[in-house]
């Protein structure tokens with residue numbers, strides 16, 4: 090299996106490879122090797138700690154995009170039982186870039202939504218790399234309304250680079266599909282818990298991406314525009330994405346500070362893909378806690394708190 | 410500054426609305442049509458609502474001029490004139506965001522990229538929200554989102570119709586996620602408004618894109634667009650680059666949106682006021698509500714409509 094190495098972790102990976110190489114040698118025949126291995130191990134540990142404990146926003150974006158990062162379908166499989174997938178928008182087709190389904194989380198019956206990236210090229214082609222067309226958003230809306238009708242809380246997993254910028258997507262009303270979801274979510278009479286698990290790419294993420302709680306994984310990002318595209322617009326130079334990523338304030342920590350996200354779920358050193366089980370547990374607990382709080386409230390209270398939450402989002406001055 | 414001051418200031422200065430390719434012409438008097446290249450007299454252009462009388466090309470209109478072309482004469486009363494953006498993230502781009510804001514205010518005489526207010530339109534009490542593309546591409550940040558949301562809330566509380574005229578490059582990226590959330594905020598405001606059974610009409614003008622298209626405008630009861638207006642989510646350059654396909658000839662034009670069933674009609678600028686009024690004749694509650702009857706006028710009409 091080909092290992093995906095992110096640019097910033099290359100020095101570490103080289104050391105790790107050297108260590109593995111050394112370990113393959115015959116230590117019994119060459120006792121001085123043991124000391125060598127021990128010192129290299131210490132070095133690797135130090136570098137790992139240094140590299141991963143203070144990731145820059147741009148490095149977090151790369152972790153969020155890591156191909157081995159757990160995806161919506163992994164969270165569904167790990168956390169939920171008795172899953173019934175719902176497909177199709179009843180108008181045009183079924184967009185596999187969006188998952189919708191009935192599923193149970195620790196006894197709580199839910200409607201689960203999520204962007205669905207593939208695990209390999211074949212899957213990714215079918216799922217359009219997790220970038221939805223209008224029919225994907227419309228399937229999600231159908232599922233939201235179903236959830237409302239039968240009082241199932243909605244749990245939504247965000248992981249998309251954005252809505253697909255394609256000819257047919259535009260012709261079939263990408264903007265209309267997204268806007269209708271925003272309107273529907275804003276007034277939906279059932280709790281909505283959103284989890285940012287990877288990429289939160291602009292309007293395509295927002296279309297299933299706000300509600301009563303926003304839980305962000307430590308290395309997930311949520312942004313108005315991709316750092317590369319923002320760098321193109323500002324500097325005509327996508328290579329300046331790293332500095333732009335800092336300016337955009339797109340990390341989980343930034344969003345908690347801006348009061349857009351409610352909480353952050355920690356990831357193992359190096360990212361969720363290094364130890365997915367730990368992350369599933371953290372996400373499961375956070376979602377359950379949120380559901381418990383919300384389900385204890387009257388639905389009128391939940392909906393008015395949601396609209397209050399939206400109303401206070403933004404910073405401006407009143408002027409004269 | 411309030412829009413009323415803007416009108417006063419405009420009367421005192423020469424026209425500076427020019428389009429591309431006018432450099433050899435005396436500024437402010439003649440304008441060359443960017444489409445057919447004919448030379449137009451500024452006075453005729455103003456009277457013609459900035460539509461080329463040779464080829465029908467619809468040029469960019471400022472928000473104040475748009476207000477004058479839609480509101481019944483002397484009825485517009487601006488709301489939230491002082492509400493404006495701050496630089497919440499300390500955004501550093503090619504120039505600091507705070508500097509872009511200062512320049513935009515200076516250039517336009519407006520405090521933000523949308524002008525909102527009460528008016529009568531064909532006798533119907535409405536709240537108008539008009540975007541001005543000159544102000545950082547009429548991108549939607551916190552202040553624009555808040556003004557739009559308040560416009561819907563005002564229309565709801567006074568039981569007026571809502572009329573939005575859009576033009577925008579999309580979300581204002583200098584405000585990061587705060588600007589993305591304005592899509593949800595304005596969509597929520599539009600949803601609350603339309604659920605109250607009040608009429609909402611949108612006019613999409615050139616260009617309307619991104620996070621603005623995909624929020625409050627397309628949630629209207631009736632959607633019109635001006636001839637040739639480009640409207641979409643992703644810009645054509647991005648679509649072309651992503652798909653590596655040649656774009657259809659009329660891709661994302663108002664005319665193609667009608668064909669694809671996304672809007673109700675393409676309406677020439679000179680017919681907009683009348684057409685919107687006709688829709689409101691059907692959708693508005695009969696009679697002028699108490700709260701709207703005494704609408705005062707805080708804008709002196711410089712006579713754009715109905716002669717000097």
Ligand SMILES: [Zn+2]
Nearest residue numbers: 442445461464
């Ligand atoms: Zn012309």
